[in-house]
Amino acid sequence: MGLVFLAALVGNFVRWATGTFSDQIVILLARRNGGVKKHKMRLWTLGFSMAYSLLGYFLYGWGVQTGAHQMTIAFGVGCMIAHQVSTCSIAMAYAMECFPGVFGEMVVILAMCSLLINFAFSYSVQPFINAAGYGWTFTFFGFSVFTSMVVAIPMIMYGKRRRFRCAPKYYRFINESRLE
Numbered sequence: 001m002g003l004v005f006l007a008a009l010v011g012n013f014v015r016w017a018t019g020t021f022s023d024q025i026v027i028l029l030a031r032r033n034g035g036v037k038k039h040k041m042r043l044w045t046l047g048f049s050m051a052y053s054l055l056g057y058f059l060y061g062w063g064v065q066t067g068a069h070q071m072t073i074a075f076g077v078g079c080m081i082a083h084q085v086s087t088c089s090i091a092m093a094y095a096m097e098c099f100p101g102v103f104g105e106m107v108v109i110l111a112m113c114s115l116l117i118n119f120a121f122s123y124s125v126q127p128f129i130n131a132a133g134y135g136w137t138f139t140f141f142g143f144s145v146f147t148s149m150v151v152a153i154p155m156i157m158y159g160k161r162r163r164f165r166c167a168p169k170y171y172r173f174i175n176e177s178r179l180e
Contacts, residue, residue, distance in 0.1 A: 007074035011081030018048050018086040022093075040159055042094045043152040049090065052083035053145045061138025087149065088114070098163060101174040 022045035029044070030037040056079025063072040092110065096103050121141065128137045163170075 004070055004074040004077060007078035008081045011078035012085060014052075014078065014082040015085040015089065018045070018082065019089050021045070022048075022086075022090060038160075039094060039097050039163075040156045042090060042097065043156050043159075045090055046087065046149050046152045049083050049087040050146055050149050052079045052086065053149070054142050056080035056083055057138045057142025057145065060134075061142070062135040064138075065133050065135040083145070087145075098159075099170065101170070102177075 022042065025045050026037065026041045029041040033041075056076045058076070059072055060076030060080060062068070063076055088110075092107070095106050095110070099106060125137065125141075128140070132140075
């Protein structure tokens with residue numbers, strides 16, 4: 001059973017390939033846009049992570065509950081790891097491109113949010129499994145993660161407008177932090 005977690009290593013390699021491929025997609029989209037790169041181009045690559053999350057959580061949860069072959073469970077673990085790491089990489093790259101002056105602060109905030117979410121999931125997962133079983137628990141987690149990534153759609157549509165509206169606050173914060 002311990003060998004199942006070699007799938008996590010494979011998931012990391014898939015994440016690496018996804019990150020490299022996402023950079024290539026951004027370059028391709030920029031070329032199609034007359035050589036102009038836009039921040040939202042990075043968000044299109046979350047589609048891969050969405051697929052990894054739905055597939056991984058579903059296969060792992062229902063594979064464990066139904067006693068499926070260990071390769072099913074291993075494939076689910078690999079997809080979950082690929083999703084978790086690729087989503088974080090894409091989100092950090094997007095945040096760094098949008099707000100380069102406060103990247104250090106964003107890393108701290110994103111790390112804190114990630115730790116809080118991981119704590120909440122780990123704290124609630126066993127009671128949830130006891131009440132609903134592995135299949136429904138991990139289906140719920142998969143759809144929760146998927147739903148959180150669907151936020152990229154309004155960000156693609158309205159993100160630039162929102163950044164322009166927040167720009168005065170952003171530049172004021174940057175200027176105040178430089179004075180200290």
